[in-house]
Amino acid sequence: MYGLGLFKGLGVTMKNLVSPSRQFNIVQYPNRRASPFDLAKVDNQNPVSFIATHPLKTLRSLLGLETITDRMPQHANFRGEEFAWYDRRCTGCASCAKYCPLGIIKIVTGTSGVNQQEGQSYDIDVFDIDIGRCMFCGLCVEACPYDALHMGSGFEEGKYRRSDLVINIDQLKSAEKKPSTWFRPQLTSRGHDPIKGSTADWEEVGRHEKPSLEDQSERWAKR
Amino acid sequence: MAPTPALFISFESLQIFFAGLIELIGFGESFKWLATLLAGISISFLIINVMVMATAFYTWFERRMIARFQVRRGPNRNGPFGMLQPFADVLKLIMKEDTIPDEADKPVFTLAPIALLAPTLMIMIVIPFGTFIDDQAFLSNLNIGILFIVGVTSVNSIAIFMAGWASRNKYAILGSMRGAAMLISYEIPMALGITSVLILSGSLAMTEIVSSQSVWFILVMPMGFFVFMAASTAEMSRTPFDQIEAESELGSGYNTEYSGIKFAVLFLAEFMAPLVTAAVVTTLFLGGSRGFDFLPGGIWFALKMFIIIFVLLWFRSTWPRLRIDQIMGFAWKTLFGLGLFNIFLVALEFSLADQFGGLASDKVSLTPKYMLIIGAINWIITIAIILIMANVVGRKKYTRPEPTPSPLANMGIKES
Amino acid sequence: MATIRTEPVTINLGPQHPSTHGVFRLRVTFDGEKIVDLEPVFGYLHRGTEKLAESRNYVQIVTLTDRMDYVASMSNNLAYVRTVEKLSDIKVPERAQYIRVISVELQRIASHLMATGFLLNDLGALATPLVYCFRERERILDLFEMLCGARITLSYMRPGGVFQDAPEEFWGSLNTLISDFPSYLDELESLITTNEIVLARTIGVGLLSDAQAIDSGVTGPMLRASSVKWDLRKANPYEIYDRVNFDVPIGSSGDTYDRYYVRLQEMRESIKIISQCIEQIEPGPVRTETPFFIRPPIGEAYSSVEGPKGELGFYMVSDGGISPYRFKVRAPSFINLTPLRDMITGWKMGDLIIILGSIDIVLGEVDR
Numbered sequence A: 001m002y003g004l005g006l007f008k009g010l011g012v013t014m015k016n017l018v019s020p021s022r023q024f025n026i027v028q029y030p031n032r033r034a035s036p037f038d039l040a041k042v043d044n045q046n047p048v049s050f051i052a053t054h055p056l057k058t059l060r061s062l063l064g065l066e067t068i069t070d071r072m073p074q075h076a077n078f079r080g081e082e083f084a085w086y087d088r089r090c091t092g093c094a095s096c097a098k099y100c101p102l103g104i105i106k107i108v109t110g111t112s113g114v115n116q117q118e119g120q121s122y123d124i125d126v127f128d129i130d131i132g133r134c135m136f137c138g139l140c141v142e143a144c145p146y147d148a149l150h151m152g153s154g155f156e157e158g159k160y161r162r163s164d165l166v167i168n169i170d171q172l173k174s175a176e177k178k179p180s181t182w183f184r185p186q187l188t189s190r191g192h193d194p195i196k197g198s199t200a201d202w203e204e205v206g207r208h209e210k211p212s213l214e215d216q217s218e219r220w221a222k223r
Numbered sequence B: 001m002a003p004t005p006a007l008f009i010s011f012e013s014l015q016i017f018f019a020g021l022i023e024l025i026g027f028g029e030s031f032k033w034l035a036t037l038l039a040g041i042s043i044s045f046l047i048i049n050v051m052v053m054a055t056a057f058y059t060w061f062e063r064r065m066i067a068r069f070q071v072r073r074g075p076n077r078n079g080p081f082g083m084l085q086p087f088a089d090v091l092k093l094i095m096k097e098d099t100i101p102d103e104a105d106k107p108v109f110t111l112a113p114i115a116l117l118a119p120t121l122m123i124m125i126v127i128p129f130g131t132f133i134d135d136q137a138f139l140s141n142l143n144i145g146i147l148f149i150v151g152v153t154s155v156n157s158i159a160i161f162m163a164g165w166a167s168r169n170k171y172a173i174l175g176s177m178r179g180a181a182m183l184i185s186y187e188i189p190m191a192l193g194i195t196s197v198l199i200l201s202g203s204l205a206m207t208e209i210v211s212s213q214s215v216w217f218i219l220v221m222p223m224g225f226f227v228f229m230a231a232s233t234a235e236m237s238r239t240p241f242d243q244i245e246a247e248s249e250l251g252s253g254y255n256t257e258y259s260g261i262k263f264a265v266l267f268l269a270e271f272m273a274p275l276v277t278a279a280v281v282t283t284l285f286l287g288g289s290r291g292f293d294f295l296p297g298g299i300w301f302a303l304k305m306f307i308i309i310f311v312l313l314w315f316r317s318t319w320p321r322l323r324i325d326q327i328m329g330f331a332w333k334t335l336f337g338l339g340l341f342n343i344f345l346v347a348l349e350f351s352l353a354d355q356f357g358g359l360a361s362d363k364v365s366l367t368p369k370y371m372l373i374i375g376a377i378n379w380i381i382t383i384a385i386i387l388i389m390a391n392v393v394g395r396k397k398y399t400r401p402e403p404t405p406s407p408l409a410n411m412g413i414k415e416s
Numbered sequence C: 001m002a003t004i005r006t007e008p009v010t011i012n013l014g015p016q017h018p019s020t021h022g023v024f025r026l027r028v029t030f031d032g033e034k035i036v037d038l039e040p041v042f043g044y045l046h047r048g049t050e051k052l053a054e055s056r057n058y059v060q061i062v063t064l065t066d067r068m069d070y071v072a073s074m075s076n077n078l079a080y081v082r083t084v085e086k087l088s089d090i091k092v093p094e095r096a097q098y099i100r101v102i103s104v105e106l107q108r109i110a111s112h113l114m115a116t117g118f119l120l121n122d123l124g125a126l127a128t129p130l131v132y133c134f135r136e137r138e139r140i141l142d143l144f145e146m147l148c149g150a151r152i153t154l155s156y157m158r159p160g161g162v163f164q165d166a167p168e169e170f171w172g173s174l175n176t177l178i179s180d181f182p183s184y185l186d187e188l189e190s191l192i193t194t195n196e197i198v199l200a201r202t203i204g205v206g207l208l209s210d211a212q213a214i215d216s217g218v219t220g221p222m223l224r225a226s227s228v229k230w231d232l233r234k235a236n237p238y239e240i241y242d243r244v245n246f247d248v249p250i251g252s253s254g255d256t257y258d259r260y261y262v263r264l265q266e267m268r269e270s271i272k273i274i275s276q277c278i279e280q281i282e283p284g285p286v287r288t289e290t291p292f293f294i295r296p297p298i299g300e301a302y303s304s305v306e307g308p309k310g311e312l313g314f315y316m317v318s319d320g321g322i323s324p325y326r327f328k329v330r331a332p333s334f335i336n337l338t339p340l341r342d343m344i345t346g347w348k349m350g351d352l353i354i355i356l357g358s359i360d361i362v363l364g365e366v367d368r
């Protein structure tokens, strides 16, 4: 029957207009307008008491002036920016630099002193990752034999200059370590989820069990 | 129709008001022209401002609504529910550089937006939109109101052609050539649709048309409504007839080269068209400001306009566009025929009803009973004709043979 | 009576044009609205993938293949790693093959959704079907994010398998996706397939006969729409395609409508394949240990897969080193453009756009 297809189409769009289950799962970035219910949820109150106690906020939110932030529902495997690098694990082997398709990891090592983590290792003077050119393929992470380098989990790394995008060793050392579980099944099995905000320190990220204290003192002197 | 004078805004009442004012100040009879001028200026001021604000709101509504159809959110950042978005857009456009291409025909290029906006605004003069107190308010009760509308809308095509031609841009010319061809073609079905209304109403004045609709004309002659609706959708270049812009084909059509405030004006005219069309359709087919008594006429009018606008948006967000030759074919092969047939049908029915004594007391329109009878017949005929036509044409054109694998290649080969 | 002198107009469609699907330029000569001549110009997105590959090692090239057909990187990855495996004779564990097939079929659905959506967008449907398609594609990208941490440039496969097994929650989401999907496709069909405007615009437009299609080397849905039953998954089964049942949908005449409809049916077949894979898959390793730098023996290999756009093949010559000596891509989008001129001349402006849209090109792949 020709002549009805047009109206079938109208039916489909109408269905999508009205049915809540067909809505696009949109996360409004960086924040979204909050209804009083959202605000009550943030405040951990029930909506009625929230409206009673915060009339001004309720009014503002009805006028669309209150905002709350929403997070992307990412998976823990997400290959984010801001690499998580553990200087206590890194031996300076430069496998990561060698494996990077773009050659954007710059490592300068010195031989002075002895690093006692996994036997002999270099001192690392420079460890620059130019995330302005990085494509977050993760091959460097895959290459790292000592589980020292991990993908990060964030994505909000906008800077005003290209040169600011180079993450240097101090930033890497001081950054909050929220490694992605990408290519690190040991992190998944330990229940680590960077999106939920859990951090991991250098002892936890390795693929081996965390060595006991005696083991550590026996094999690795305090740094 | 004696409206409440205090709230009744029309050219005449304003003229009287200003004449009184002038007399109060102490000028004599010789300054009567001043009253006329002032009344005209106030009316224009009123129309322009009301329409611009309505259009601003309408752009927000359209974007928001289409976003909802497309399961998106739509503008929601500026002001409550994003309602200030149109103002932000206008501000942006005003602050942009107003470029005119070197090769452009500058006077025509500058005039085109105005030529497009003015007729759209002028249509609003004759629409009896009803006030919130009384049913019959209008800015000017021209006794040839509908003829005025037909005349004024024709200016659109020349404005679009001016814009495209003056831009010296191939896309713009292509768009405006399409526009000229299409708009002129669709004037005819539109006029045919209007003619059938005139048969039933017996008057060209918009107020008379409204008052004769004891039964809405959409119920009496759906075919006329269909023809008029399709034609006016094409006139304002909306999906499925949006050939003039056709953003996936022509970039932006006739307004490719426009920027800044000129673009804003073009944009305004373009977005005002649905409002105006909805107002005209409401007046012609949906009984204007007629409604039940518990709400004033103005609200009924707005409600009906809203429904028409919503339906137009619904179409716009659902259907793809037709190709230009199909659009022209649709105008001349389908709508033209349907329009003529509709006139024939309505005229026949009208005279038959006249024979049976169906004329109302005003001697030009029919009584509701006869209108309903005619309406029932017309609905059946309309649906039958449209379905039969669609199926005859469709079966011939769109029936697909069963796919048979081509003998030229076979998939039996299996390498290791 | 004096005749009006007219002359054809040449218009540059692109490289910046809303409907050329990227930086693709067409020099079209119009006679009024009718197209009398057409010359595609491309290379605006040329990045020298083939040359770059010669200075990368075999794993690093995976990241290059992501960026060719960027709406279907999974298929590119598969085609590439299969060539490396063929070249250096690497065996792939069974579970890895299943995961690869699942992800490639998901990618095929995503790519076809995008093709359909953009075709409708070109038809002027104001992006509504496009957004509906994107809504579903987004769910597939979410699955990819679970699988490999990225949504577009996936780099999921490695010579010898895939780099990591799918997380637990992947399977649950995959199951809900494939159970929802047929109803969604029905909805899309009732929006598009029976729409008279779509029928009027697409039926008989841009005809490509079977002989013409074979002569120009066209592959993929476009070839099948011209009623040639040719699908590498059936004709030359790779991975585990010989263990699953599916049909190869074909069109009846090779017009734009057929190309749309074949894609739609292929999505249904992909769902079938995925659900069979889910039933058959068994636990096991997902990656054969390969050396850090793969050094294939001296030789050459060509391997191809049925990508969403057509036969996607990689040809590689190895000189025994850590990177290929020569690297060549048979890009289906590029070769599918061969009959473009024949298909388009004689049609109108609006048809040009939809014919181009129905070919479903991705400029990253055309220009490489």
Ligand code: SF4
Binding pocket: A099, A100, A101, A102, A103, A104, A105, A129, A133, A134, A135, A136, A137, A138, A139, A140, A141
């Ligand atoms: S993620 Fe890829 S591009 Fe970025 S530093 Fe690591 S290897 Fe290089």
Ligand code: SF4
Binding pocket: A089, A090, A091, A092, A093, A094, A095, A096, A097, A107, A143, A144, A145, A146, A147, A148, A149
């Ligand atoms: S591969 Fe790992 S251990 Fe080696 S230099 Fe890089 S981060 Fe350090």
